Amino acid sequence: MMNKRSGKSTVIFENPPVILSGASIVGKKEGEGPLKDLFDLIEEDAMLGMNTWEEAESTFQKKAAEKALEKACLAKKDIQYIFSGDLLGQLIATSFGLMDLEIPLVGIYGACSTMGEALALGSMVLDGGFADNILALTSSHFASAEKQFRFPLDYGNQRPLSASWTITGSGGLILGKGDQKSKNKPVVTSATIGKIVDLGIKDSMNMGACMAPAACDTIYQNLVDLGRQPEDYDKIITGDLGYVGQEILIKLLKDKGYDITSQHTDCGIEIFDRETQDTHSGGSGCGCSAVTLAAYILPKLSSGAWKRVLFVPTGALLSTVSFNEGQSVPGIAHGVVLESRKQL
Amino acid sequence: MEKNKEQKMKEKQYNEYVEQVTPKHNGALNFIKAFVCGGAICLIGQFLLNMYLHYGHPKEVASAYMTLTLIFISIVLTGFNLVTPITRFAGAGYLVPITGFANSVAACAIEFKKEGQIFGIGCKIFTIAGPVILYGIVSSAFFGAIYYILLQIGGIIR
Numbered sequence: 001m002m003n004k005r006s007g008k009s010t011v012i013f014e015n016p017p018v019i020l021s022g023a024s025i026v027g028k029k030e031g032e033g034p035l036k037d038l039f040d041l042i043e044e045d046a047m048l049g050m051n052t053w054e055e056a057e058s059t060f061q062k063k064a065a066e067k068a069l070e071k072a073c074l075a076k077k078d079i080q081y082i083f084s085g086d087l088l089g090q091l092i093a094t095s096f097g098l099m100d101l102e103i104p105l106v107g108i109y110g111a112c113s114t115m116g117e118a119l120a121l122g123s124m125v126l127d128g129g130f131a132d133n134i135l136a137l138t139s140s141h142f143a144s145a146e147k148q149f150r151f152p153l154d155y156g157n158q159r160p161l162s163a164s165w166t167i168t169g170s171g172g173l174i175l176g177k178g179d180q181k182s183k184n185k186p187v188v189t190s191a192t193i194g195k196i197v198d199l200g201i202k203d204s205m206n207m208g209a210c211m212a213p214a215a216c217d218t219i220y221q222n223l224v225d226l227g228r229q230p231e232d233y234d235k236i237i238t239g240d241l242g243y244v245g246q247e248i249l250i251k252l253l254k255d256k257g258y259d260i261t262s263q264h265t266d267c268g269i270e271i272f273d274r275e276t277q278d279t280h281s282g283g284s285g286c287g288c289s290a291v292t293l294a295a296y297i298l299p300k301l302s303s304g305a306w307k308r309v310l311f312v313p314t315g316a317l318l319s320t321v322s323f324n325e326g327q328s329v330p331g332i333a334h335g336v337v338l339e340s341r342k343q344l
Numbered sequence: 345m346e347k348n349k350e351q352k353m354k355e356k357q358y359n360e361y362v363e364q365v366t367p368k369h370n371g372a373l374n375f376i377k378a379f380v381c382g383g384a385i386c387l388i389g390q391f392l393l394n395m396y397l398h399y400g401h402p403k404e405v406a407s408a409y410m411t412l413t414l415i416f417i418s419i420v421l422t423g424f425n426l427v428t429p430i431t432r433f434a435g436a437g438y439l440v441p442i443t444g445f446a447n448s449v450a451a452c453a454i455e456f457k458k459e460g461q462i463f464g465i466g467c468k469i470f471t472i473a474g475p476v477i478l479y480g481i482v483s484s485a486f487f488g489a490i491y492y493i494l495l496q497i498g499g500i501i502r
Contacts (some may be wrong), residue, residue: 051458052458063388147455151451151472152430152451152452152454152455152456152471152472153425153428153451153454153455153474154422154423154427154447154450154451154454154455155423155427155428155429155447155448155452156427156428156430156431156432156438156447156450156451157375157439158369158431158432158435158446159432160368160369161366161367161368161369162366162367170426174455199354199358199359200352200355200356200358201359201362203360206362206366209365213358214407217392240354244367246360246365247365248361248365251361262469276436
């Protein structure tokens with residue numbers, strides 16, 4: 001058996017899991033952004049006919065899961081595990097959203113880095129031979145996140161320019177062993193699990209600055225572990241660093257000897273138009289990287305426009321309790337390498 | 345958690361760097377907007393006061409009616425989710441007068457209604473306004489005591 005590990009924290013998949021489908025369901029504001037034509041479904045009603053924000057977020061997850069199954073032409077029984085998480089306390093959006101699917105569930109928490117965590121874990125399980133197909137899923141909801149982390153929705157306050165806007169939506173990917181039919185679909189070739197990095201930022205309204213050091217560490221580790229240069233990737237795409245975090249990340253990596261200026265973009269930057277949508281630093285939330293991956297990145301890989309992408313969702317590991325008790329906001333980021341198999 | 349010197353140094357440098365690259369609202373412009381909007385709200389208040397006086401209410405009653413009217417307007421605006429766009433522009437100009445206080449209470453009541461009458465509205469209605477009420481009362485007691493002492497001293501001297 002080949003050694004599946006490379007360097008300090010990267011794994012290389014012997015049988016790269018195939019991305020069979022990706023589904024993205026978003027709210028109205030996201031549906032008015034630059035990616036509006038790419039999403040599978042845009043929900044006009046942020047409540048989705050439910051009574052509470054939390055129930056609405058759960059419904060987003062359920063709908064994304066069903067859409068991903070439909071697009072992969074698979075039934076519930078074909079999925080052995082779901083890896084899913086969200087931002088709400090005790091993962092209630094996940095547990096109440098996915099209960100009806102009756103698929104074995106691994107609930108995970110990595111704040112907004114959850115999609116990276118889900119993809120990495122799911123790929124390991126697939127490559128280990130423990131499943132034929134898995135579903136990686138996350139969600140976030142502007143209103144439920146504001147309620148939990150900041151203020152009630154109708155409370156009038158001014159947002160700092162460094163603040164990001166939690167996106168409303170859910171994205172899910174089905175990964176599997178694949179067969180002859182899926183031979184042109186993109187694959188997950190390796191993953192770099194990130195470690196917690198804390199440079200002592202205490203401003204929870206500047207998430208980009210809190211998470212940029214973690215993103216820097218994971219990208220650096222990925223390049224070192226695999227002996228690659230930034231040019232070996234068509235794109236290096238972080239989760240929700242936003243404009244402030246992007247500037248910091250590029251500078252931090254330059255200090256370490258890697259210039260990713262021409263490869264880097266950020267899901268939080270892609271999803272909103274900051275001039276017209278008043279979103280300041282950009283989009284954020286577990287759903288931000290998930291829906292951008294499903295709607296924007298995957299099609300680029302499927303068409304062969306991009307050959308190899310390093311996808312690095314970023315999370316800020318705080319709670320209102322840790323924040324009020326004066327703790328800093330540590331960051332974490334997980335890197336997943338996605339490659340196109342399309343023969344041009 | 346004990347942090348070593350090197351880590352502390354790194355954190356200090358990084359915090360300073362982040363401070364530099366983080367965009368800030370234009371303070372002077374915000375002051376002007378808040379001044380104009382706050383002034384406008386006070387003008388409405390004065391108009392209401394004059395109106396109630398005009399209809400023959402005594403000064404104290406007219407003043408209470410004026411306050412109640414402003415609170416009522418702010419709560420209705422909160423219900424229609426119109427305060428958020430106003431404060432985005434007006435900032436403290438809306439939040440400092442009684443309108444901001446009314447908004448903070450109504451917004452919590454709306455948001456936490458889903459969690460029930462007791463544990464939702466009952467426990468959480470003053471989540472934002474609570475600190476203002478608590479420390480407002482504590483400080484008024486404190487300054488009242490100072491006022492009382494000064495009055496006594498003044499009495500003795502005279």
